Amino acid sequence: MKAKVQISTIQFSVLLMGFLLGSTMIIVPGSYAKQDAWIAYIIAWFGGILLFSAYVLLASRHPRKNLVQINRLLLGRGLGSFVSLLYIWYFIHLAALVLRNFGEYTLTINLDQTPLWFVIVCYVITVTYSVRSGLEVTARTAELIVPFIFLFQIVITLALIPHVDFSNFKPVMGDGITPILKASFSVLFFPFGETVVFLMIIPFLNQQKKLNKTYSLSFFLAGLLLLILIVKDIGVLGGYGLDRKMFPPHMSIKHISAINLDPLIGVIFFISGGTKICVCFIAASLGIAQLTESNDHRPFVLPLAIILVGLSIWVYESAPEMMHWAIEIWGYYSIPFQVIIPITLLIISYAKPVIQTRSTK
Amino acid sequence: MPRKISEFFQYLKYSAEEKSLNRSALITGDEKIASSIDKIIDQLKNNLGESSDLIIRSFKIESFDSNSVLVYMDGLVNKHSLEFSVLTPLMQHRKNCTTNNISRKLNIDFLINDVIHSLYCFQSSSMHTSIEHLLNGHAIVFIENTNKSIIIDSKGWETRNITEPATEAVVRGSREGFNENIQTNLTLIRRRLKTPKFKTEGIVLGTYSNTSVVICYIEGIADKRIIEEVKDRVKKIKIDAILESGYIEQFIDDHPLTPLPTVGYTEKPDALVGKLLEGRVGILCDGTPFVLTVPHLFVESIQTAEDYYVNPFYSSTLRIIRLFALLLTTSLPAFYVAVKTFHHEIIPFDLYMSIAAVREGIPMPSFMEALMMISIFELLKEAGLRMPRAIGQAVSIVGAVVLGQATVEAGIATPLMVIVISITAITGFIVPQLDIGILFLRVLLLLLANVVGFFGIALGVVLVFIHMCNLRSFGINYLYPVSPIVPADLKDTYFRFPFWKLLFDDTTISLRKND
Numbered sequence: 041m042k043a044k045v046q047i048s049t050i051q052f053s054v055l056l057m058g059f060l061l062g063s064t065m066i067i068v069p070g071s072y073a074k075q076d077a078w079i080a081y082i083i084a085w086f087g088g089i090l091l092f093s094a095y096v097l098l099a100s101r102h103p104r105k106n107l108v109q110i111n112r113l114l115l116g117r118g119l120g121s122f123v124s125l126l127y128i129w130y131f132i133h134l135a136a137l138v139l140r141n142f143g144e145y146t147l148t149i150n151l152d153q154t155p156l157w158f159v160i161v162c163y164v165i166t167v168t169y170s171v172r173s174g175l176e177v178t179a180r181t182a183e184l185i186v187p188f189i190f191l192f193q194i195v196i197t198l199a200l201i202p203h204v205d206f207s208n209f210k211p212v213m214g215d216g217i218t219p220i221l222k223a224s225f226s227v228l229f230f231p232f233g234e235t236v237v238f239l240m241i242i243p244f245l246n247q248q249k250k251l252n253k254t255y256s257l258s259f260f261l262a263g264l265l266l267l268i269l270i271v272k273d274i275g276v277l278g279g280y281g282l283d284r285k286m287f288p289p290h291m292s293i294k295h296i297s298a299i300n301l302d303p304l305i306g307v308i309f310f311i312s313g314g315t316k317i318c319v320c321f322i323a324a325s326l327g328i329a330q331l332t333e334s335n336d337h338r339p340f341v342l343p344l345a346i347i348l349v350g351l352s353i354w355v356y357e358s359a360p361e362m363m364h365w366a367i368e369i370w371g372y373y374s375i376p377f378q379v380i381i382p383i384t385l386l387i388i389s390y391a392k393p394v395i396q397t398r399s400t401k
Numbered sequence: 402m403p404r405k406i407s408e409f410f411q412y413l414k415y416s417a418e419e420k421s422l423n424r425s426a427l428i429t430g431d432e433k434i435a436s437s438i439d440k441i442i443d444q445l446k447n448n449l450g451e452s453s454d455l456i457i458r459s460f461k462i463e464s465f466d467s468n469s470v471l472v473y474m475d476g477l478v479n480k481h482s483l484e485f486s487v488l489t490p491l492m493q494h495r496k497n498c499t500t501n502n503i504s505r506k507l508n509i510d511f512l513i514n515d516v517i518h519s520l521y522c523f524q525s526s527s528m529h530t531s532i533e534h535l536l537n538g539h540a541i542v543f544i545e546n547t548n549k550s551i552i553i554d555s556k557g558w559e560t561r562n563i564t565e566p567a568t569e570a571v572v573r574g575s576r577e578g579f580n581e582n583i584q585t586n587l588t589l590i591r592r593r594l595k596t597p598k599f600k601t602e603g604i605v606l607g608t609y610s611n612t613s614v615v616i617c618y619i620e621g622i623a624d625k626r627i628i629e630e631v632k633d634r635v636k637k638i639k640i641d642a643i644l645e646s647g648y649i650e651q652f653i654d655d656h657p658l659t660p661l662p663t664v665g666y667t668e669k670p671d672a673l674v675g676k677l678l679e680g681r682v683g684i685l686c687d688g689t690p691f692v693l694t695v696p697h698l699f700v701e702s703i704q705t706a707e708d709y710y711v712n713p714f715y716s717s718t719l720r721i722i723r724l725f726a727l728l729l730t731t732s733l734p735a736f737y738v739a740v741k742t743f744h745h746e747i748i749p750f751d752l753y754m755s756i757a758a759v760r761e762g763i764p765m766p767s768f769m770e771a772l773m774m775i776s777i778f779e780l781l782k783e784a785g786l787r788m789p790r791a792i793g794q795a796v797s798i799v800g801a802v803v804l805g806q807a808t809v810e811a812g813i814a815t816p817l818m819v820i821v822i823s824i825t826a827i828t829g830f831i832v833p834q835l836d837i838g839i840l841f842l843r844v845l846l847l848l849l850a851n852v853v854g855f856f857g858i859a860l861g862v863v864l865v866f867i868h869m870c871n872l873r874s875f876g877i878n879y880l881y882p883v884s885p886i887v888p889a890d891l892k893d894t895y896f897r898f899p900f901w902k903l904l905f906d907d908t909t910i911s912l913r914k915n916d
Contacts, residue, residue, distance in 0.1 A: 048885055048886075050885070050886055051885065146853075146856055150743055150744065150854060150855075150856075151743070151853060151854065151856065154853060158853075159853065159856070162853065162856075162857075162860055163860070166860055166863055166864055166867070169864065169867050169868075170867045173867060173870070173871050177867060177870045177871055178867075180870040180878070180880070180884040180885055181863070181866050181867050181870045181884070183884045183885065183886060184866050184870070184880070184883065184884045185863065185866060299747065299749075300744075300746045300747040301747075302744075302746070302747065303744060303747060303855040306855055306856060306859070307855065307859050310856065310859045310860075310863070311859075311863075314863065
């Protein structure tokens with residue numbers, strides 16, 4: 041919460057891109073729509089743009105204020121604090137889910153005899169070190185490593201081009217529009233709507249005027265990479281393959297015969313998932329610091345890290361349950377946080393001055 | 402318990418401070434110079450004792466008929482110039498040479514202005530000052546009944562010649578290196594920077610050693626805040642002696658507990674001038690050829706002065722090679738162990754089978770094998786550094802046999818591991834400044850790779866990245882200009898753009914607007 045901490049537009053957009061790519065790099069939330077998942081993605085992408093414009097509007101109406109402060113300002117101190125607490129829970133929950141995704145992925149793919157807690161603790165140590173060092177260090181680390189996601193992903197995609205079979209895309213909309221809409225619903229809330237977390241980060245951006253441009257550009261780039269990813273997976277695995285496989289990118293990379301690039305996916309996910317957890321973690325700890333009116337978020341980092349480890353181990357029984365939750369339930373669970381509360385806040389922020397002026401008259 | 406510990410540290414701190422306070426008053430009091438020659442000699446002996454290298458030469462200035470004494474430390478002065486420019490004129494000075502309008506009374510100003518031929522001399526009335534200068538290699542003349550001394554600069558002692566530095570070998574570029582004499586070193590810099598903007602500031606450090614330390618920078622290029630910060634930190638140093646610039650380095654370091662260097666050093670004047678022109682501040686220390694430069698950033702570890710003397714394509718390629726070497730030397734053993742233990746599938750099946758066939762009968766896991774070979778290599782390296790030159794060949798032969806042939810034939814290590822460690826060792830020499838950091842990282846990555854494979858390597862690398870993002874050197878981020886990205890400054894990091902693309906005024910450090 042130090043006033044000095046500022047991140048540049050590049051750092052902000054790198055954080056945002058890493059966040060959006062997050063666990064979507066290995067889990068394909070739109071797989072319900074099978075070969076039409078790419079249409080679902082495009083629809084969700086546009087929906088995501090609507091959501092994010094709402095967030096940006098909210099942030100720009102309250103410059104230099106984070107979500108907790110906005111809540112308190114618009115909903116009053118009591119209700120605002122309560123809503124902020126809910127949000128903090130939501131951020132911690134999100135971080136724990138991504139953490140579990142990573143743990144399950146690592147265990148399923150190559151470390152089948154390593155205990156889950158060990159992988160998670162290793163991961164949390166890294167994330168905690170980064171978060172404890174502050175937002176600035178986290179952003180600069182992301183700046184160093186997030187570009188590798190793009191590099192590796194492009195290498196993988198190029199290597200897979202010979203294995204793409206375009207007949208896998210047929211029939212287009214064979215099952216009608218319903219599955220597509222259903223799939224786009226889950227894509228909208230995972231990952232696009234999750235950017236509500238950035239309402240906690242936006243106040244630290246050093247050039248607030250460029251917020252809109254930065255946000256749109258990184259949204260576009262990350263969305264484009266996700267689209268390429270899903271087109272590649274559909275092309276290689278086919279619609280049913282996409283739906284059946286637990287980690288489609290991992291399965292599609294197996295088609296490269298000469299060399300196994302599988303660890304690259306692991307590294308990509310390590311980076312993107314790490315960025316996502318870091319952002320959620322920082323948002324949660326900053327939120328608590330703001331709620332308790334402490335000017336340092338660091339005392340809350342270690343307890344939160346311990347909660348994170350426990351929560352991520354406890355939250356699911358198994359990997360299939362995780363997939364089920366991430367793809368089908370998460371969207372409904374997120375609606376209040378990603379849509380209802382931000383829209384309500386936006387309405388209140390427009391309505392409040394009007395009501396006040398009327399009551400004074 | 403924590404309170405006990407903090408009290409203990411407080412105690413250490415205070416006792417150190419008290420000691421340093423006592424030491425600052427080594428020469429007692431500020432005595433006035435006595436009037437009679439005998440008393441002056443007593444005063445000198447009181448302060449200096451019966452030092453065997455203290456030479457006291459009595460003589461008479463005939464023109465004024467006054468007893469005098471010339472005092473100097475044997476070996477610190479240039480005797481020849483002392484004889485011809487001080488002793489001869491004083492002793493041969495006759496009354497009749499004095500011009501009439503000068504009074505016949507003894508006059509120190511007259512001696513300094515008209516008699517002594519020395520380049521630099523001045524008078525003092527304090528014994529303390531006189532002795533300080535005496536120990537610094539000046540000669541002192543005391544004259545009866547004046548209560549004053551004449552301090553004459555006649556420094557002259559044996560120094561090493563300017564030779565080619567041993568640590569930074571170059572194919573192209575100046576072969577001059579600094580030596581142990583700070584005056585020579587300053588001359589070497591000044592000869593390359595003929596500008597009034599080049600500023601130096603001297604400080605004396607060390608209560609016993611009284612070492613001269615010079616802070617130098619180019620006004621208008623170096624950031625004022627950095628200069629102030631350097632001066633501030635250097636002036637705060639309290640220590641009994643400075644024997645090498647490494648002492649200063651450890652005092653002014655931003656992060657003493659990291660294996661990565663945040664203070665740079667160089668032995669080459671052209672390299673130092675290059676760094677000064679980039680806005681860095683140099684710290685010269687008497688008695689060592691190593692000059693410190695701050696702020697020191699990570700990119701400097703893969704840059705050399707030679708990069709600027711050759712074609713940009715060539716130097717850019719070399720920098721990429723150095724970066725690649727850094728990658729290899731830190732992660733190759735870890736990579737090998739990870740592949741061997743967890744990720745068989747990423748290498749072609751035939752290669753894996755041949756590795757497995759060779760490993761048959763090797764008792765240790767590949768992690769232990771790698772750790773053993775790394776340790777043997779580090780031991781050999783240290784032995785090669787410490788041993789007398791004459792028996793060097795023995796160690797290198799034994800090393801080659803042990804590392805290469807014998808371990809394989811005895812069935813302790815596989816030939817592939819020997820290749821891996823050899824590559825690691827060779828590439829380790831390409832970036833010598835990061836030596837210790839590399840060793841730490843290598844072993845850390847090896848450990849993590851042995852536990853969780855590639856995930857461990859990624860974990861280790863990211864941890865190190867976070868650590869490096871945490872580091873600062875005199876207010877500048879250690880990874881600048883890569884993180885935070887400053888596109889204008891990226892022209893001279895991992896690539897070197899041609900000179901017409903590099904703006905000299907805007908190079909690395911002076912551009913702090915974005916920081």
